[in-house]
Each structure stands twice: as C-alpha cells, then as structure tokens.
Amino acid sequence: xxxxxxxxxxxxxxxxxxxxxxxxxxxxxxxxxxxxxxxxxxxxxxxxxxxxxxxxxxxxxxxxxxxxxxxxxxxxxxxxxxxxxxxxxxxxxxxxxxxxxxx
Amino acid sequence: xxxxxxxxxxxxxxxxxxxxxxxxxxxxxxxxxxxxxxxxxxxxxxxxxxxxxxxxxxxxxxxxxxxxxxxxxxxxxxxxxxxxxxxxxxxxxxxxxxxxxxxxxxxxxxxxxxxxxxxxxxxxxxxxxxxxxxxxxxxxxxxxxxxxxxxxxxxxxxxxxxxxxxxxxxxxxxxxxxxxxxxxxxxxxxxxxxxxxxxxxxxxxxxxxxxxxxxxxxxxxxxxxxxxxxxxxxxxxxxxxxxxxxxxxxxxxxxxxxxxxxxxxxxxxxxxxxxxxxxxxxxxxxxxxxxxxxxxxxxxxxxxxxxxxxx
Ligand SMILES: Cc1ncc(C[n+]2csc(CCOP(=O)(O)OP(=O)(O)O)c2C)c(N)n1
Ligand code: SF4
Ligand code: SF4
Ligand code: SF4
Ligand SMILES: [Mg+2]
Numbered sequence: 033x034x035x036x037x038x039x040x041x042x043x044x045x046x047x048x049x050x051x052x053x054x055x056x057x058x059x060x061x062x063x064x065x066x067x068x069x070x071x072x073x074x075x076x077x078x079x080x081x082x083x084x085x086x087x088x089x090x091x092x093x094x095x096x097x098x099x100x101x102x103x104x105x106x107x108x109x110x111x112x113x114x115x116x117x118x119x120x121x122x123x124x125x126x127x128x129x130x131x132x133x134x135x
Numbered sequence: 136x137x138x139x140x141x142x143x144x145x146x147x148x149x150x151x152x153x154x155x156x157x158x159x160x161x162x163x164x165x166x167x168x169x170x171x172x173x174x175x176x177x178x179x180x181x182x183x184x185x186x187x188x189x190x191x192x193x194x195x196x197x198x199x200x201x202x203x204x205x206x207x208x209x210x211x212x213x214x215x216x217x218x219x220x221x222x223x224x225x226x227x228x229x230x231x232x233x234x235x236x237x238x239x240x241x242x243x244x245x246x247x248x249x250x251x252x253x254x255x256x257x258x259x260x261x262x263x264x265x266x267x268x269x270x271x272x273x274x275x276x277x278x279x280x281x282x283x284x285x286x287x288x289x290x291x292x293x294x295x296x297x298x299x300x301x302x303x304x305x306x307x308x309x310x311x312x313x314x315x316x317x318x319x320x321x322x323x324x325x326x327x328x329x330x331x332x333x334x335x336x337x338x339x340x341x342x343x344x345x346x347x348x349x350x351x352x353x354x355x356x357x358x359x360x361x362x363x364x365x366x367x368x369x370x371x372x373x374x375x376x377x378x379x380x381x382x383x384x385x386x387x388x389x390x391x392x393x394x395x396x397x398x399x400x401x402x403x404x405x406x407x408x409x410x411x412x413x414x415x416x417x418x419x420x421x422x423x424x425x426x427x428x429x430x431x432x433x434x435x436x437x438x439x440x441x442x443x444x445x446x
Contacts, residue, residue, distance in 0.1 A: 058187055060191075060192040085192070104202065105391075106198075107194060107197025112175050112176055
C-alpha cells in the first residue's frame, strides 16, 4: 500500500484482516465492490453465474483489511466480510517517531 | 464546516467499519448465525425469498437499502417499533423488501399515511423511503406540510432525477437540458433543489449524500432516526437504465466514479447553495440540524388541554 506520507505509528499499528464471502448467485456484475475496494482484493471473474453475470473473485485474499466497504456498496447483498484476528503489517518499517525525536 | 472530496468513505484503512461496529443484542446473534451459515449478515432484515430484487444492474437503490438497514440498526432503536412507509416507484419497492413492519402506499401518499401512523402510534419510529417523483411531484404538497408541521419521522428521498419505474419521464428534479422520455429536446424547466425545499418548509434535519457515500449515509440515517422531528435525507442515485443512458452518463459504475470525483462535502452550508445541474459537481453534507417542538408532542399536549387537564 502506498502512502503519501508514512504514518508515524505504522510499525505499531495492527492491521485487521478480513475474510470475504461472495454469494455468486446473487451478483448482478455491477463491479462496485471490485473498483472501490481500497486494497484491490477483488477482480471480475471469467466464470458466469446462473444469471449470466461475472461475479467477483477474491484475487488477493491476504490483502483484505476488513474495511467492509464492499459489503456496504454491493447493491445485491452478494458479498460480505468477516473480521479475522489482526496481525501486524508484514512490511512494517521501524517506527519513524524515533528518528523525529533524534533530531 | 468541512470541504473537499470525501475520501473518508473510500479509504478506510483502520479496519472497523460501520458494518462491524455497534452491534448489540439480538442483532449480533442473528448476525453471527448468518456469518456462520454463509448467509449475508443483513438477510434477517430482508423478507425471505424476495432477493434478488427487481432493480437493474448498476442501480443505486440496493446500496440505499443496505445503508438504511445498517443505519436503523446503528440507531439503536427497538426494531419492533420501526415502521417503513413508501410510495410507488422503483424506490417505493424498498418497503416490500424489508422484514420489518412496512407498508407500500399509493403513489404520492406515503407521507399522509405515515403521519396518521405516527399520530395513532406515537411510540413508533417511522421512516418514509420513496423517490423524487413520489415525494416531490404527486406528493409535493404532503411533503411541504409534513415538514412544516415537524412530524417526527425520517424521510429518505432517493433522487435519480426522473420517474425510473415508468420508463424515464421528466420529474421536478430533472436538471435543465437533461433528456428524458418526455423531454426529448432537453428539459427546460427549473428543477427543485430538494434540501432547500425541505429546509424552507421547516425540516429540522437536512442532509444530502450520494450512494457512493454509503458510510456517511449509514451515520446520517442513524442520526436522523434519533433526531426528534422531521428529518430529510436526499440520496443522489444513478438510474443507468432510464436517466443516465439517454444523457450519456454511462453505466452504474461510471456514475459511481463520477460521484467519487465530482462531489464536494460542505457541512453546514445554506442548502440554497446546493443546486444540481446535469452532471455538474454535487454538494453533499449535513445542512440543517436544529430542534423544534414536534407535531405529535404538540398534538398530545393540545389533546390534554382540550380534555381540561393541564399540559
Ligand atoms: C396515481 C398514479 N399516477 C401515476 C402512476 C404511475 N407512476 C408509477 S411510479 C411513478 C413515478 C415514480 O418516480 P419516482 O418516485 O421518482 O421513483 P423511481 O422509480 O424513480 O424510483 C409514476 C408516475 C401511479 N402508479 N399512480
Ligand atoms: S473488506 Fe475492504 S479490503 Fe476487504 S475486500 Fe472488502 S473492500 Fe476490499
Ligand atoms: S458489488 Fe455485489 S453485485 Fe456488484 S459485482 Fe460486487 S458482488 Fe456483484
Ligand atoms: S429503472 Fe432506474 S431506478 Fe428503476 S431499477 Fe432500473 S436503474 Fe434503478
Ligand atoms: Mg425517481
């Protein structure tokens, strides 16, 4: 994830993890969830559901931060998220607060 | 007063969302059950067997329904005391999908029905959810008078700038120059600015959001449901089938991107400054939040006085 400024407490922040469930048969293929996921977890699948739409698929499950926006913006009650235990960000750098204090 | 693009809605990095917060009692139980069985967490608030709904791909109405159901839970009111009333139209279908007491009235008459409901059952939390045509064309007089009287209810008006259900006719909200079935050369009538009409008529809580502002809308519904008096929320929504196609606005997702780029949040401004044109920037925010005695409390006091008691 790109930040325009590295948050000072990034190394200490726990990032929640989410587990996405897609109810394929309800999806009408609007792509709202795919395009507005802040972590680009979802992609439009190649497969069809029984109505002939392409439901989303979970392309990058580890990136989901359980923000819940896909669940909120889906017009068809076709996707929801469960929050899993949080874990520290894998690529977290050493907290910059120390550097700031050193100057 | 805050200004600027509403990134808060899209960039929510700290995890807990309104979908997961503030859940209590039976709602939490229901939800755990649904999550364990792989059903959607709002399924218990949707009438069994009614999903999929009739709305087109890319229509914003499903987002409004989701936001309302989250907002009403967040308001912390007894769901057995909630009543939803709607008129006729694509938006009017909302009442029929909700698994709470709800009534689908005749066209334009949601407000008089809801006013009677509230007066006869003051303990009810009444929400009217209907379209711009239903509430401001055929039902326009009811709206200004319900607002003037400050009847204690939430009115959630979905503005898609046309009569969606009947094939896309011009509405009192259709922006100047917009093409519809009944304005093939472009609409030349001046549209209503709905928050301005509601505020001028006496509404005590007035806000406007687009369907992309789903998080703000959830918060606003929760706040407005708890606010005593006439609360009015306008939700700008796309109608890709009947309005945005003749106007070349694109598909539902294109309109969502338009809302992302072209909305400005200006809380607290005079709603007079919140006019809308055809695909011009949309001013959103909470414009009015004040208090005033409600119609039902004044009515109860008056009845007590008339019976000879002191109020
Ligand atoms: C008395 C009466 N007149 C006209 C109609 C036809 N009619 C049905 S829905 C509608 C307009 C709906 O527009 P709106 O409230 O904006 O809802 P939308 O479909 O856009 O959500 C009209 C004119 C009707 N059902 N009843
Ligand atoms: S919960 Fe948030 S991060 Fe996870 S898939 Fe949905 S929108 Fe993306
Ligand atoms: S938002 Fe819902 S209906 Fe739209 S593509 Fe995603 S899952 Fe399907
Ligand atoms: S006609 Fe318009 S408002 Fe009605 S369901 Fe279709 S897109 Fe939505
Ligand atoms: Mg309409």
